[in-house]
Amino acid sequence: MGRWEPNARGRLARAALELFAEHGYEQTTVAGIAGRAGLTERTFFRHYADKREVLFTGSAELEQLFVGPVAEAALTLPPVDALLAGLDAVSAFFVDRRDYARRRQTVIAANAELRERELIKMASLTTALADALRGAGVADPAAGLTAEVGVAVFRVGFERWIAPGERREMAPLLHEALTELKTVAAGGGGRGGGAGA
Incomplete structure (x- = not known):
């Protein structure tokens, strides 16, 4: 149900930066980003084409x-x-x-x-x-x-x-x-x- 919560895009961006800092960019997965944000991978892909685009959106x-x-x-x-x-x-x-x-x-x-x-x-x-x-x-x-x-x-x-x-x-x-x-x-x-x- 987390996918219906507000500001999914911002939450995904924050989660991605946290994980990139903690584990490195290469080791961070889309699944990990979505999980940290309390959202689904499907929700991630509604907002970003891939994990790189979080940084360049x-x-x-x-x-x-x-x-x-x-x-x-x-x-x-x-x-x-x-x-x-x-x-x-x-x-x-x-x-x-x-x-x-x-x-x-x-x-x-x-x-x-x-x-x-x-x-x-x-x-x-x-x-x-x-x-x-x-x-x-x-x-x-x-x-x-x-x-x-x-x-x-x-x-x-x-x-x-x-x-x-x-x-x-x-x-x-x-x-x-x-x-x-x-x-x-x-x-x-x-x-x-x-x-x-």
């Missing part, structure tokens, strides 16, 4: 949140400045999700198949962002370069946000990463002060 939503605002802002702003609209939208998506994001990233970092899937997700995001910028009238190579930059800034800011002991919200970290990139691109900063720098 928000990819399409993340892509839409990032791409849409950037494309709209690019109609009136320089492409790199338009990235802030998407970065701010993405940071709002992650509010109150830091613990989940940290645990998810730990699981992904420990498994080559999952790391590859994460790279594919980032490549898809880059392609979608470049296509949206082109649609907003940004010519190549600027559209492709801006998309690459946007995803790189997101990744750097995200990694800082999930770092142990980090307490700041994601938005200022993303802004900081973009500002640092602009500084380096303008020819300032980015060099250490020691010998051999």
Whole structure:
């Protein structure tokens, strides 16, 4: 009867992360995830295609949140400045999700198949962002370069946000990463002060 209880999807995601952390991704089964959540395997497959998708189910939503605002802002702003609209939208998506994001990233970092899937997700995001910028009238190579930059800034800011002991919200970290990139691109900063720098 557990399959009729509310928030099955969230319960399955929590159960999967717990089991991935306890036993490792490879050793965790769909049956184990469903059992931990108090649900059936059939219920699991109503929500997820396989156990990997528990970790990547928000990819399409993340892509839409990032791409849409950037494309709209690019109609009136320089492409790199338009990235802030998407970065701010993405940071709002992650509010109150830091613990989940940290645990998810730990699981992904420990498994080559999952790391590859994460790279594919980032490549898809880059392609979608470049296509949206082109649609907003940004010519190549600027559209492709801006998309690459946007995803790189997101990744750097995200990694800082999930770092142990980090307490700041994601938005200022993303802004900081973009500002640092602009500084380096303008020819300032980015060099250490020691010998051999």
